[in-house]
Amino acid sequence: MMIPYQEALRIIKDEIKNISLATEFIPLSDAVNKILAEDVFADVDLPPFDNSAVDGFGIQFSDRKSWTIVGEVTAGNFINLIVDESSAVLITTGSKLPEVVDTLIPVEDIIVEEDKIFLRENIVLKKESNIRKKGSDLKIDLIALPKFTRLTASTIAAAASCGKENVSVFKPLSIAVLSTGDELIPINETPAEDKFRVSNLIALSAATTSLHQTAKSYGFLPDDKNLIRDTIAQMLTDKNDIIITTGGVSVGKYDFIKDVLLELGVKIKFWKVNIKPGKPIVFGVYNKDGKTSLVFGLPGNPVSALVNFEIFIKPALLNLLQQPEFDLTIAELQNEVKKNDGKRHFMRGVIFIENGVQKVRSHFSQISGNLVQLANANALIIVKEEEFFLPKGSLVECIRI
């Protein structure tokens, strides 16, 4: 039974919710690319005091055009200078304002002559301008970063300003990979006769690492049912969160991953999806002692395996972590696209910007074995089930890869 892509993804997202996300409390400095497992609150007003948004002169607002400099306040060296209407104080960016200062004039709007400053012509003063008010970014006790925020340079900066020297984040999931097939040989051997180097193990591990999860390789095996069953049993015993096999999911008597999974007590949810590339994909769920593992049997073809990772495993995982499932964008198709089946196609393409327009070119051949073409692609163009012809110039949705 073949199911549509959207339904397959929905089933996976429903099941992945049963994987329990563990948390850990780690130094903020080690948390780049992790996902927050707690809300981060402002423990002080942000900013903590009224301060200057510019290097400038602090005054009491009036219609004057010149003032006498009476002092200076720099960041970290607050002096509560008394400033009357005729006087001004030099205040550097981020410095706390003397109480009576209500307006900042940026230095570039001023001409300085000895201890006097003069407003430049055509500059119109506005009261309260260039002041960052205490609490104007965020009031104390409000949420600065909600749970499930990804920790990047800027969110880490915000967490630091909230005093979070350590943070609670989600532990990486353990994603285990096994490749199967009589045709496989190690990378460092030269293929003779009808052999292929095993590229899936290292590629799917790299895809896992790129998602900031933990990859675990179980190596590769020939099409030997007992060996494969024993190894998958071990992968389940090791309580991996996600188990990926490649090979053994299409027709023919050597394609028996589905049977092995059934024997091991994995509940099969689907085994064919109406897509190209990557149609034969087995998805199952294993529950034991309250622990859920998801099992994906991907095709042996390395392009199909990687595309399936991108369109099934990655979005489901990101959904679990409440992140955007896809890095989607819209681009103008630079060539016409045809297909003659009702499958959803994910066509390898290249996105680029030309004359201020974002465009995408689909590669000439979409034969699924071509790793070199996949290596040159930066996007998967989505061609929906009901779309058979997309003229040049169409706006298409693309997954950035």
Next chain:
Amino acid sequence: MMIPYQEALRIIKDEIKNISLATEFIPLSDAVNKILAEDVFADVDLPPFDNSAVDGFGIQFSDRKSWTIVGEVTAGNFINLIVDESSAVLITTGSKLPEVVDTLIPVEDIIVEEDKIFLRENIVLKKESNIRKKGSDLKIDLIALPKFTRLTASTIAAAASCGKENVSVFKPLSIAVLSTGDELIPINETPAEDKFRVSNLIALSAATTSLHQTAKSYGFLPDDKNLIRDTIAQMLTDKNDIIITTGGVSVGKYDFIKDVLLELGVKIKFWKVNIKPGKPIVFGVYNKDGKTSLVFGLPGNPVSALVNFEIFIKPALLNLLQQPEFDLTIAELQNEVKKNDGKRHFMRGVIFIENGVQKVRSHFSQISGNLVQLANANALIIVKEEEFFLPKGSLVECIRI
């Protein structure tokens, strides 16, 4: 002297070329996100032999509509079966073709009845279809991945299929960070009076890590010229490739990073760029014993510091590594944008897709201190020097952050 953004970036890119890129030879499995320092060649034809692109039946092309199944070939189990015009052999995806087979019929185009197969109605056979020819992806000795390719899941898969168990990649650059300012306190203290928590150190280190380079923190210092000079001298002695300081670059007597750099023999290239946020940025170059270090004095304001990293340091580094300098996209502006100066603005915004159109909304306030707003942004909208008003609906260039 204030210089335009494009000129400042050009100067940095010219200087960064003098940083010598070291290489290392590492296992391909450890090379995710590294940049290739060698061309990777196909050491065999890719694919290495004619094989089936589908699960299907191999035949000799003719106008027949039915055949007798005479055997099967699976991946890694080649048999050179003799197939005459009336017979067919089951061949699974990726399996080597018997010599006489010239056409593959996908299983879904076939009805099987015992040992006979029949072509489904309306299916038109094409000679040589569904065959992946030896060398059709790439001929032996051609370049599969050129030097400076980033190693991702798909390029790693391609390198693996070329037999690269180990690869030569560029070593990460060493990027050192020092924060300065009397206003700074550690993250785990609560700001009193006029102090700010030091967020720049950890944020710029995170930005460095996100670029897959090595971050080195030299901590933070008060505005003490001797201390700062000694520490920057140490950062130069330690042969860091890029040295970043924050604070001490705007007006006022405490802003003396530029003076310190000059004393240490750093050649200052510029110290003011016509941009917002982040106008005061000192850029200098230090050469000693054939080693070049770039020195960036960024503003103390954390939003300005991070934006400067994004628009100066990151693109220059990516340019050195021959990667796209920016992750640019085009989006439709959801609100009008005004500015009243001739600076290039980098406005924090949020990109989203709505009804098949990529849109961007600029945040309401662009006050440069607001870390919480920066944390919520996923793009910097570029507003060029000569643009003062952009109406709602304009197509604008955005840097994805």
